[in-house]
Amino acid sequence: MATDHDIPSPCPSLRDRKKAATRAAILDHAERLFEERGYDQVTGAEIADAANISVKTLFVYFRSKEDLAFADTWLIDAVVDTLSRRPSGTSHAQAVGEVLNQALRTLNPDSGGLDAFHRGFGESEALRSRLLRMWADYEDAIATVLAREASLPAPDPAIRLAATQLIGIIRSCTSDEVREYVSGFPGEETDALRGWIRQAVEQVDNGLTRFLDRTSQSPGI
Template sequence: MKSSLRERKKELTRQALIDAAERLFEERGFDAVTVAEIADAANVSVKTLFVYFRSKEDLAFADKSLIEAVLAGLAERPVGTSAAKATAEVLITMIENDQEGSGLERFHRGYGQSMSLQSGLLRLWADFEDQITAELAREAGTPPTPDIRLHAIQLVAIIRLATSPEARAAVAGLTPAESAAYVKSMISKAAATITGPDPGSPAHP
């Protein structure tokens, strides 16, 4: 019991640090926030912060909710539903659940404008690609193939498009509701361009 309570406390502290960092990054931008400010916002010491994360960049990419949601959407999609459609539905649901309606702007303010994070973002997309490739291969019951890897690349492209500087520029000046509608339409159109056999689908031979 003591071990369980200790682990729960550690997880709460870790999540508090992630939440504090995300909030500060989105308010002021990654480069303008210090490790000390993140620790203070999470009510812990800087020493404690470094017990959980090696660097501020590690904190920036600690939230795994997006890839976890995409993987769950792929794994749980009905037979006959393409991976592209399932991915689009996950992204659209996340947009609809964003009560502020400014997720794209917050992402770019917090992460997209920092040159120091660009290599980290590339590693993030590569990690997404690897995880989606593994999920599609699992569903197909085969080792990863070039076709499966290509499909994963296409799915990651939908995610990258939704968070791209071009998407941000396209919604500049729109209301949050208009911006959300535009991005949802863009995601649906992108998913529709991915045609051909779905190598990860349970219905795929």
């Protein structure tokens, strides 16, 4: 009898492949233009023209220009996957730190390290607002993983606090304070950022243990 594993996954249709190619092209051109000229200096019409599509089509794929700057979910996808599969003896904070260090290993050394995650977008207020929403979404995703691990139907206050601290490790890496700290090590910025990640993981680890110890049934935090 055939099993689900014996049934090959259906190939994407030509229409789906074309849609995926168009979306990828839009993102590629948007990223290039943002980095060349800065987010605020690029219009949606210019991105559409570079991708050889109409402005109307552009906004079928993306609701706003801000969404173009934060469309890539590789970071939270990697964090969720690593947290879910972390081996025994690896803390939640260490798992997050490993994702960040892996990102540093795969990024171009000249890209500015993890800061390349939202490099070239300037100081747009719209982007700052969108970035805050993105961090909130990331926090929700991590809280869901922690709740599932604790066999809870939904995050409780302790889980929410833990998720906030874990996302804080990631947020700190692109903060003005850490950027300034890292810039104090010319030619060694990536090593300095890696050192900061290690410190952040240790600090969060020191504060998370009791919150994630599900053997304690105390309702207090």
